Amino acid sequence: MDCDLAIVGAGPAGLVAARTATELGLSHCVFEAKHRIGGRAYTEHERFGVPVDHGCHWLEGAEVNPFRAYADRHGIAYQRSHRNEHLFGSGAWCPAEDAAAFSDYADQVWAAGREAAAAGNDVALAQVAPPSSRWAGLFGGWCAALTGFEPERVSTVDLARYDERWGAWPVIDGYGALVARYGAKVQVQTDCPVRRIDWAGGGVVLDTGNGSIKAKCALITVSTGVLAADRIRFEPQLPAWKRDAIGGIPMGPAAKVMVGVRAGFIDLLDSQYVRFDNGTSRTAGYQVRPYGRELVIANLAGSFAAELESQGRDAMIEFVLSQMDEMFGSDLRHAVTGADATAWCGDPHVLGGYSIASPGYADCRRLLGKPVGGRLFFAGEAVSLRAFGSAHGAYESARNAVHTIQGCLGPGEPPA
Ligand SMILES: Cc1cc2nc3c(=O)[nH]c(=O)nc-3n(C[C@H](O)[C@H](O)[C@H](O)COP(=O)(O)OP(=O)(O)OC[C@H]3O[C@@H](n4cnc5c(N)ncnc54)[C@H](O)[C@@H]3O)c2cc1C
The missing domain is CATH 3.90.660.10 (Polyamine Oxidase; Chain A, domain 2)
Incomplete structure (x- = not known):
């Protein structure tokens, strides 16, 4: 095995998962398709000479949002107002x-x-x-x-x-910049899309832009848009209940x-x-x-x-x-x-804005978060029942998933 946990995607969920895995002593690798980390949390600084968020900007759930607490600790400016x-x-x-x-x-x-x-x-x-x-x-x-x-x-x-x-408080310095800083020390293989996940054997084998890796399990944090478009091939394919769940929670543009x-x-x-x-x-x-x-x-x-x-x-x-x-x-x-x-709908690594359940399909969110075969785990904003569509929902889902994974794999090595 190359590691305990292979994390697919380095948006807010993937970065939180990696930091949580470190805390819990689980060895892990993170694969990101883009040349940068952050996913839909992205602040652009050059075009207008000031930080401009292309994706998330408001700290939703501000008073209880762990990214807001991170901003406080690191002096990242936000506006505490309506x-x-x-x-x-x-x-x-x-x-x-x-x-x-x-x-x-x-x-x-x-x-x-x-x-x-x-x-x-x-x-x-x-x-x-x-x-x-x-x-x-x-x-x-x-x-x-x-x-x-x-x-x-x-x-x-x-x-x-x-x-x-x-509350929902905007990040003056950029929510994307905040997430980039949060993830700066996470080791991520960027420009490295995961194309196929073979989960037929005991663990998982991921085909990535940098070759194959073996892990005990995988945590998939990509959007439901990416999953629905089959941009990652699962072998064997995901069970019907999981595919139905993905279909029930599309990405709103x-x-x-x-x-x-x-x-x-x-x-x-x-x-x-x-x-x-x-x-x-x-x-x-x-x-x-x-x-x-x-x-x-x-x-x-x-x-x-x-x-x-x-x-x-x-x-x-x-x-x-x-x-x-x-x-x-x-x-x-x-x-x-x-x-x-921006062009999030056409972005092949996102394919939409944020997830929302179609009428009649709200319970799909629970199924979206359910592991498959004890080795495929899922996190990301779409998995959060109370904070979907938001970066702090991605945060919460990733922490929960890594704790569940640790429960399945047993305690890892304490961080050095
Ligand atoms: C226009 C816009 C405005 C928004 N405004 C807000 C807001 O104000 N407040 C708020 O809280 N939220 C907002 N959001 C939503 C917020 O950005 C998302 O909820 C959050 O980024 C989700 O994080 P995530 O990690 O679940 O997914 P993502 O951010 O999508 O991260 C997933 C990562 O997986 C990568 N990936 C995809 N395919 C592969 C592959 N095959 N292999 C490896 N990596 C892959 C992607 O490149 C990406 O980096 C907004 C989103 C948009 C688009």
């Missing part, structure tokens, strides 16, 4: 009453979803939402931003299980478009969040001048994000600029200093 929100629609900034009316409608829909879940109805959130409201379109976009899909494709039971207490704007052009105060209401879910939410930076970051999600991404980076940027024209005036185009867009 968003200051504005609403824009029909060519003008909307009065506060409109924003309050939208917020009331959203509260009603979430409450209806929780009620259905409590009654055991695992149905689409759209099915229980109050009938026709002028806010339904905008809510569709907001629901997609939070969950990955519009209310038609979101399970009430899955949603109700998410623990939404404890999520994307960001970043626009640099000349200093002084936008007069909104720092760190405003703007919802753009065009009466449909085909819209975006905007972080305007986050932390005083001369930037606007548009958050897109759901089927519309996937559709735009498939049309390419220029189409994504053009859509966002057209909404920004309306908000900030037609001179905007002259004030733009640069623009960029």
